[in-house]
Amino acid sequence: MTAPRNVRIGLLLLAPAIVLLVCFTFYxxxxxxxxxxxxxxxxxxxxxxxxxxxxxTMIADPVFLRAFTNNLIYAAVIIPASMGLAxxxxxxxxxxxxxxxxxxxxxxTPTILPMIAVANIWMFFYxxxxxxxxxxxxxxxxxxxNFLGQPGSALWALMVITVWKLAGFFMxxxxxxxxxxPPSLLEAAALExxxxxxxxxxxxxxxxxxxxxxxxxxxxxxxxxxxDHVIALTRGGPNNSTQLLLHYVYQVAFSYWDxxxxxxxxxxxxxLLALIALVQFGVLDKRIHYR
Amino acid sequence: MNRIALNLLAWSMAFxxxxxxIYALWTAIHPPVYATRFDLxxxxxxxxxxxxxxxxPFDRYFLNTLVLVVFVVISQFxxxxxxxxxxxxxxxxxxxxxxxxxxxxxxxxxEVLLVxxxxxxxxxxxxxxxxxxxxPYLASAFGIFLFRQAFKSVPKELDEAARMEGAGPMxxxxxxxxxxxxxxxxxxxxxxxxxxxxxxxxxxxxxxxxTTRPITVGLQVFSTVEQGIDWPTITAAxxxxxxxxxVAFLIFQRQFVQSFMRAGIR
Numbered sequence: 001m002t003a004p005r006n007v008r009i010g011l012l013l014l015a016p017a018i019v020l021l022v023c024f025t026f027y028x029x030x031x032x033x034x035x036x037x038x039x040x041x042x043x044x045x046x047x048x049x050x051x052x053x054x055x056x057t058m059i060a061d062p063v064f065l066r067a068f069t070n071n072l073i074y075a076a077v078i079i080p081a082s083m084g085l086a087x088x089x090x091x092x093x094x095x096x097x098x099x100x101x102x103x104x105x106x107x108x109t110p111t112i113l114p115m116i117a118v119a120n121i122w123m124f125f126y127x128x129x130x131x132x133x134x135x136x137x138x139x140x141x142x143x144x145x146n147f148l149g150q151p152g153s154a155l156w157a158l159m160v161i162t163v164w165k166l167a168g169f170f171m172x173x174x175x176x177x178x179x180x181x182p183p184s185l186l187e188a189a190a191l192e193x194x195x196x197x198x199x200x201x202x203x204x205x206x207x208x209x210x211x212x213x214x215x216x217x218x219x220x221x222x223x224x225x226x227x228d229h230v231i232a233l234t235r236g237g238p239n240n241s242t243q244l245l246l247h248y249v250y251q252v253a254f255s256y257w258d259x260x261x262x263x264x265x266x267x268x269x270x271x272l273l274a275l276i277a278l279v280q281f282g283v284l285d286k287r288i289h290y291r
Numbered sequence: 292m293n294r295i296a297l298n299l300l301a302w303s304m305a306f307x308x309x310x311x312x313i314y315a316l317w318t319a320i321h322p323p324v325y326a327t328r329f330d331l332x333x334x335x336x337x338x339x340x341x342x343x344x345x346x347x348p349f350d351r352y353f354l355n356t357l358v359l360v361v362f363v364v365i366s367q368f369x370x371x372x373x374x375x376x377x378x379x380x381x382x383x384x385x386x387x388x389x390x391x392x393x394x395x396x397x398x399x400x401x402e403v404l405l406v407x408x409x410x411x412x413x414x415x416x417x418x419x420x421x422x423x424x425x426x427p428y429l430a431s432a433f434g435i436f437l438f439r440q441a442f443k444s445v446p447k448e449l450d451e452a453a454r455m456e457g458a459g460p461m462x463x464x465x466x467x468x469x470x471x472x473x474x475x476x477x478x479x480x481x482x483x484x485x486x487x488x489x490x491x492x493x494x495x496x497x498x499x500x501x502t503t504r505p506i507t508v509g510l511q512v513f514s515t516v517e518q519g520i521d522w523p524t525i526t527a528a529x530x531x532x533x534x535x536x537x538v539a540f541l542i543f544q545r546q547f548v549q550s551f552m553r554a555g556i557r
Contacts, residue, residue, distance in 0.1 A: 006381040009460055013377035016370045017393070020430035025396045028407035035407065092301045096294075099302075105544060106305035109312065112540045112547070113533050114489035116507045120514055120529040121315045124522055132314055164308065176552035225402050228491040232511060246402060246492075253406040254496060262406045269403055277398045 029270065035263035047260065054264035064265065067236075067243040070155060074162075074244060075223035082163045083215055086170030087208075091200075093171070094178045104175075111169040119232035122161050123148070151241035154234055158242055161229055166222060170215045177211040178204070213280075220276055224269065245269045319527040339527035343513075346524075348501050349531060352509035355421060356488060359505055363425045363487050364480055367434050374430070375438030376464050380450070390439075393432050401427035402492055409496055419503050424494045428487070437479050441472035478550035481543075488536050506532045 036054055041047040058064050093104045110118060125132050128146040137143050147157040181204065189199045227247040230236060236243040236251065246269065253262035318325075319340065325333040343349065378390050401408060408427050409418075417423040445468055453463045469476075491507040498504045504512070510532045514525050540547055 007383040010377040010381035010383050010386060013373040013381065014389070017374035017430040017435065020370065020426070021393065021396060023411065024401060024408055024427040024430070025399055025404070026392075028404040028411065029399055031410075032404060032407045089304070092297065092304070095297060095301075097298050097301045103301050103305045104548070105541075106309040108548065109309065109537075109540070112485050112489075112536060114491065114507045114510075114536075116489075116491045116511055117529045117533045118311075120510070120525055121311045124318070124526060125311055125314065127522075132310075164311075168308070172548060172552055221398070221400065225400055228507075231492070231495070232514075249403075249406065250492065250496070253409075259406055259410075266403060266406055270399065273398050273403065 032263045032266050032270070035260050036267045038260050040258050040260040054261050055267075057261065058264055058268065063240055063243060063248060064268075066240045067245050067248040068268075070241070070243055071224065071245045074155065074159060075220065077159050078162045078166065078223055079216070079219040081159070082166040082170055083212070083219060085163065085167040086215065087174050089167060089171040090174035090178055093175060107168040107171055109168070110165045111172075113165075115165065115226060115228035116232050118161065118165055119229040122157075122229075123233055126157055148233055149238055151239045154238060154242045158229055158233065162222075162226065166219065170219070173211055173215050174208065177208050181207050217280060220280075224273060245272075315526045315530055318523050319530050321523070323521045323523045339523040340531060343524055343528045343531055347509065347513045347528070349506070349509065349528075351501055352504055352506040352532075353535065355503055355509075356505040356507075359421050359424055359494075360484055360487050362421065363428060364483050366425065366429045367431050367483060368476065368480070370429055371431055371434030371438050372464070372469065374435045375442055376460075376468060378435070378439045379442035380468075381460075390435075393430075393435055396430070396432035397436075405493055405496055408493075412497060418497060419499050421503055423497050424490075424503070424505065427493065431483075434479055434483075437475055438472060441475040442468050445471050474553060477546065478553040481547055481550040485536065485547075 037049060037051055038047045039045075039050045039053070089107050093100060093107065097103065126134075126147040128134055128144065128149070129138075133147070134143050134145050137145060145153070147153045185203055185207075186199060189203050194202065224244075224246060227244050227250070230242055230244055230247045231250075234242040236247055245265070249262050249265045249269065252258050252265060320335050320337070321333045322336055322338070374393070378386060404427070412418055412423045412426070415423075417426075449467050449471075450463055453467050458466065488505075489507060490505070491511070494505050495508050495511065498508060501509075510528060513528055
């Protein structure tokens with residue numbers, strides 16, 4: 001087989017994917033960066049080159065700063081929480097318990113439901129006075145909470161929903177990895193007198209490292225991609241306490257129609273994702289030695 | 292660890308995890324007065340579902356979603372298969388570099404680029420059409436990655452044997468590679484069905500009429516307009532919109548779980 005033939009056939013086969021990737025990934029990425037240094041056309045005033053003005057506006061924009069810190073807090077909570085719970089669930093479902101299939105089903109079901117539908121159900125859960133949670137707290141005289149309506153608790157209420165939905169998803173990956181650990185390894189560890197906690201820390205967790213990294217990447221993506229529940233439940237409020245980056249991009253672009261400022265915000269989000277990707281690449285390189 | 296304690300933990304967590312769904316079901320199958328009152332003998336009713344079905348064009352939303360999901364998954368199969376075949380079987384100078392470039396799409400997801408993609412779609416005159424919802428997702432880096440892995444594990448001898456019999460590249464792909472990668476297709480297909488059945492933000496932006504809206508956007512429009520109307524209606528609408536995927540999941544539970552597992556093993 002000659003190389004020129006490979007080039008010809010290869011490029012022919014790749015053509016549809018390349019065209020689509022150029023149109024909907026590479027061109028828009030470049031165009032977003034270009035858009036971010038122009039002003040939004042308004043009425044008779046056409047778009048003008050304004051250099052870094054959009055970015056100056058951005059770092060002075062309290063809503064952006066709020067969305068940025070909110071998103072970091074949000075990510076810092078949901079990523080470890082959903083991953084830790086996922087690991088616990090996988091260990092539970094992998095152990096010898098009664099009705100294993102049903103338990104696994106219960107953990108996994110939230111994963112396959114649309115976030116938008118899930119948000120509707122939780123809205124009812126969180127409702128002040130007659131929502132299930134508030135009425136439960138009411139039994140102890142702690143009722144009257146408007147979880148989604150108070151700046152102090154709204155973001156946490158959204159985090160609970162996200163963790164609830166993602167934990168079962170990540171559990172599946174841990175479960176797949178757990179089932180691939182040879183039982184002889186664990187038996188050997190037990191014979192050496194290792195306690196269950198030691199077996200978990202010295203044998204199971206190191207073997208789960210590649211899976212943990214894979215889940216971590218997915219968790220990071222979800223932390224910045226998933227804003228359906230923000231749209232359904234709070235629209236960034238109250239008082240921007242649940243404003244997340246992508247939701248702010250969406251609002252600026254499609255509620256205020258300030259498309260070029262939205263482009264600058266998108267650039268900030270892209271830069272953040274690129275930074276995370278670079279860090280992860282550094283870690284992923286080490287992962288290769290594992291296998 | 293103590294077996295009883297472990298079982299107790301497992302089951303109470305399972306109960307907690309499924310509680311929101313049970314609560315929603317409870318509300319939806321009882322008259323509004325029982326929405327917040329627990330009476331085991333409260334009369335059952337399907338009125339809430341009937342009201343919802345008559346109040347909004349959910350049948351049309353389901354049809355739109357079905358068309359969208361079928362279109363997305365079939366197109367992804369074709370486009371990603373061809374690209375993965377090129378990367379796995381016809382490597383050329385620079386193709387590894389091209390593959391890395393493809394993987395960028397995993398981090399730069401269509402959602403992050405929605406402002407610019409909206410502009411592109413409107414220049415193409417495709418705003419408010421079903422293909423517009425699908426287009427940004429068709430060249431899926433995840434799919435190309437998975438299929439490439441699957442094709443790479445196909446024994447070279449099978450490929451060569453087919454060639455000896457005079458099969459061209461497309462015939463080899465169709466007769467040797469695709470059949471051997473069937474589990475990967477099933478896994479990727481199910482994950483994508485779930486993803487696009489549930490997708491919301493991009494469809495919300497790009498659609499604005501009953502004839503194109505998928506069920507997720509339809510549900511959001513319905514529950515926003517119906518704010519202030521009773522909870523049972525909203526929960527009934529919610530359950531109605533998740534019913535097909537939930538029922539499919541319960542029936543094909545094993546395949547679903549195994550597919551998600553397979554998609555995660557790399």
